[in-house]
Amino acid sequence: MQIRATAVAFALVLAAGSAAAQAPRSYILTTATTGGTYYPVGVALATLAKVKLQTTEKIDISAISSAGSTENVKLMRENQAQMGIILGLVARNAWDGKDEFAQVGPQKHLRGITSLWSNVDHHVQRKSLTKTGTLEDLKLLYGRKYSMGARNSGLESLNKFIFPNLGVDYTKFDLVYQGYGPSADSFNNGQIDGTNASAGIPVASVTQIFAKAGKDAVLLEVTDEELKKLDGGTGLFFHHTIKAGTYPGLEKDVKTSAYTNFLAVNDALPENDVYLVTKTIYENLPFLNNIHASTKEMSLERAMSGVPLPLHPGATKYYREKGLTIPARLIAN
Known part of the structure; x- marks a missing residue:
């Protein structure tokens, strides 16, 4: 009887363990x-x-x-x-x-x-506020509204890291904090003049901007020197080419920066x-x-x-x- 009781108890333990494993x-x-x-x-x-x-x-x-x-x-x-x-x-x-x-x-x-x-940086800026077509043009937005991304987002952290490395004082922007979709709406409605939509290609919000804003929007290039600066010695950033035709009206390849998530x-x-x-x-x-x-x-x-x-x-x-x-x-x- 004792042996049988022990066997039953052991079987119950095994069953309980199996049930727990499958919970x-x-x-x-x-x-x-x-x-x-x-x-x-x-x-x-x-x-x-x-x-x-x-x-x-x-x-x-x-x-x-x-x-x-x-x-x-x-x-x-x-x-x-x-x-x-x-x-x-x-x-x-x-x-x-x-x-x-x-x-x-x-x-x-x-x-x-x-x-x-790879998250690919899409530095979108109003064409009338560009000169070189590179990140140097970010300084032309001083005093104008710029979306840094949503509060506590990776995009906000990214921008606050790379801009000082580039010598861009983002505190001189009139900053707003919006997600990708709202930033696209704000750009198309003339409420902001720039943002960085950093994501995997294709980015829906960038498509939205180019579909409506057309030639009033431009993607800034990242030069070799600018890539080295924005990386800040971390080794996390590399060049990525956004191919012509990726977005409505994008007629030429754009070399930008990217990093892994x-x-x-x-x-x-x-x-x-x-x-x-x-x-x-x-x-x-x-x-x-x-x-x-x-x-x-x-x-x-x-x-x-x-x-x-x-x-x-x-x-x-x-x-x-x-x-x-x-x-x-x-x-x-």
């Missing part, structure tokens, strides 16, 4: 405002997880809009979100506790899953869940490619490119399984 897990993926690239790609990632993982693995991911990268770090720190799309510059500052994160300190809860796509996750998430998410992403890239063109940049070969902080062990497990070498700087302690 539903719901995660929030925070993105940015709806006019850029973060939101539609975040929705695509969440939809992919629902299709591939919700029934079989009981993993559900929901995407939400936000102000952008800086707020995403905060939401993840407070566990209001467990995953987030973050641009590399903001993530580096967060990990080190610098600049916009100086008061809250290093954000060591962050881990990387994968590089996603990536999918981050809280370090507390189970290794196997992050492994399954990483695996699902790379086994279903065509699904993502069909939803947003920017994801066509994604590949296993560049999965770790531009990731500025350690990978989550679940992502590391998948990459090693695929035969990739993990750089020492990306291995979590």
Whole structure:
């Protein structure tokens, strides 16, 4: 009788453990405002997880809009979100506790899953207020209204980083803080004279501007010297060419700056869940490619490119399984 009772108890423990392992897990993926690239790609990632993982693995991911990268770090720190799309510059500052994160300190809860796509800077300016067609023309906007991006967004942080490096005193602009869509509306309505829509190509808000403003809008070029200056020695920025025809009326190629953004996750998430998410992403890239063109940049070969902080062990497990070498700087302690 004692043996049988023990066996039953053991079976119950196993059953309980199995049930716990299969308990539903719901995660929030925070993105940015709806006019850029973060939101539609975040929705695509969440939809992919629902299709591939919700029934079989009981993993559900929901995407939400936000102000952008800086707020995403905060939401993840407070566990209001467990995953987030973050641009590399903001993530580096967060990990080190610098600049916009100086008061809250290093954000060591962050881990990387994968590089996603390049954010391409679209410095849009009214043509009547340009002279050289390069970033030098930003100084012609002193005293005029300029949209820095939404408050607490990665775009705001980006602009506040690169403008001083370029010798552009953004405090001399008449600053407004709007997301991508509202900035496009304001430009087309004559309420602002410039903005930087930094996102994966094509950017809906830039299409909106060129479709309505036409030749009254121009994309500023970034020269080799300007790229070196705006990078500030970080090595995070590189040149990217926006091809003619990408936007209505864009008749020539425009060389601008770009940088990587990536999918981050809280370090507390189970290794196997992050492994399954990483695996699902790379086994279903065509699904993502069909939803947003920017994801066509994604590949296993560049999965770790531009990731500025350690990978989550679940992502590391998948990459090693695929035969990739993990750089020492990306291995979590």
